[in-house]
Amino acid sequence: MDSSADNASTAKIKQPPVLFSKTQALLSRIGKRLNAPVLAYWNSPRGSICHGDVMAAYALLERLGQHETIYLFVKSDGGNGQASLRLMNLIRQHAGQVKLLAPLECSSAATMLALGADEIQMGPMAYLTAVDTSLTHELSPLDRENDRVSVSLDELNRVIGRWNTENSQANLNAYQALFQYVHPLVIGAVDRASSLSVMLCRELLSYHLTDESKIMEIAHTLNAKYPSHGYPIMRGEAKKIGLNVLPMDKQVNDDLLALNLLYGEMGQRATTDFDEFRSHSNEIINILEVEGQQIYFQNDKDWFYRNEERRWITMNDNSNWRVLRSVEGRLRKEVFHIA
Template identity: 50%
Template sequence: MFSKSTDQKNNSTIKTPPVLFDETQRIIAAIEDISGKKLLSYWTSHSGGVCQNDVIALYEILENLNGQDELVLFIKSQGGDVEAALRIVHLIRENYQNVTALIALECASAATMIALGANRIEMGPMAYLTAVDSSLRHSMSPIDNTNSRVSVSQDEVSRIINLWEETAQDHHANPYSELFKYVHPLVVGALDRSSSLSVKICQEILSYHIDDSELAERISHALNSNYPSHGYPITVKEAKSIGLNVHKMDFELNKLLLELNEHYSEMAQRAVTDRDEFNHHDNEILNIIEGRDIQIYYQNDKDWHYIQEERRWRTLNDDSSWRKIQNTNGEKKFSRLHMR
């Protein structure tokens, strides 16, 4: 359910998403009772993703948790910045010797990399990991029909080249001369570099708990090149087959995580206030990181204006920020985290 606030500047009422701190804290306490370990929850909406600023927010949470030998880490995300994933794993492993990743739903791409940093992965019946092969949105990427840059994946480029070579008897041109008509050479070069980066990051993350370098290399290459699509769902059976320490999740634990996800999803519902066909206000929560007695989330809070001549949206009056709720001696304190 939306709440509402008044936009004095535009003399209108705007929708604001609910913040369900009490509800999520109750579930976190129940999960910690079942697991006997501290819980760290890392959740992103489909509009959000793994990003560098998450590391700073995560540091705030870990400081509040005070560390123990063991941690359970709930991850739900469609992915994002792979280098941020490496920093997140490093930060967690600096504080905890033994980490169990809890996957109830999607844990894709860069989020899969975060899961690789856990000694043990527990997956529910709807859970999946994905391939981690490279895709990127470059400043020279192709433009779609909304005048926005699109992501290009290494797998897509490789398949084009392979298909070209398989049908070489039908033509004699260099495949790259044709490819470069649609994908800028700098994008192709960046993809090649990014692909090497993905393998390197996977190996480094796995080294936190796997001493067998050959096994770590085999898992890394499998996740980067063995699957027909970037979003290919890797479920429990497949995850075990490539060498990951994966187990089925306890029924009650999975049920609680799905309930926690439902509350986060309610917090992250689209909170868009339309003013006219060219202007609206966006108040959506994108990323949520939470532990016992503390929740930090990133909330969009800005106007959008459509520029017809350029066929693109422009932001105005941007008050988006990281926001923190902390329970101190039974009193909830609200503040903002300022980071650049």
């Protein structure tokens, strides 16, 4: 019998911790400090804002009901900007005012989410970022691990601009050279996505701003005026852009940082290695929570390294959304089905 197969069948699969009682206690305390309900929205470094989050948020917001103000705690590196628009639209249907709490990173598509809030409260370590578009296309170039890489419009424009500057005397076409490395359809898709990014920013800002010139100025600044997609926009810079930014109360910030540590513990990688070619991964990557209920997405799958393709492939994928709720003092855990 193959010893590696035997190891796989007998090894105990590691599981990430679920700290529902601790996160609930903190969330309750934060809500009491703010005198309003709090919706927590947390992504691990390997998680991202996605359309599935909207369904999870809807279930939690229906539990909360209608309120004059809802606070939204966000810790995220970004993701899908269209999902950000859907999330903010959904939250605003349940609240007269939305106030966003950012103790840490609130980047890219998460910055878009923040644009839809009436007020952004930022802690000492918080930052927003530019929202210029990059995407991973089916025809994107491959990296050394044979994975598709993301391509940004800013990078493409800089390459073309540099080419035109340094080859101004030569009868050379920048695109002809670029097409050897980046497929024309990828360039077209990135250009289209950039127009979408500006539109999303305008739509989100229009929830609370009426001055169209100010809306366009903020949208243009975030899409085109920063030299790096990850450039950290701190509180002072965010105010200069024209956003309604306030410093966060220290006690609230401290509690949110403590909540982030608990979510970080839940989101740690729980990898079970069977041998050098096979492993099992359990990892919580997205968490949404209100008082009384928590919904999270957990990666739960086997990985197998395929030598001939020089890449890892997944097998036995049982990843899904899961919901935790307190029912009559008991913790109930169920699969949260999203089509």
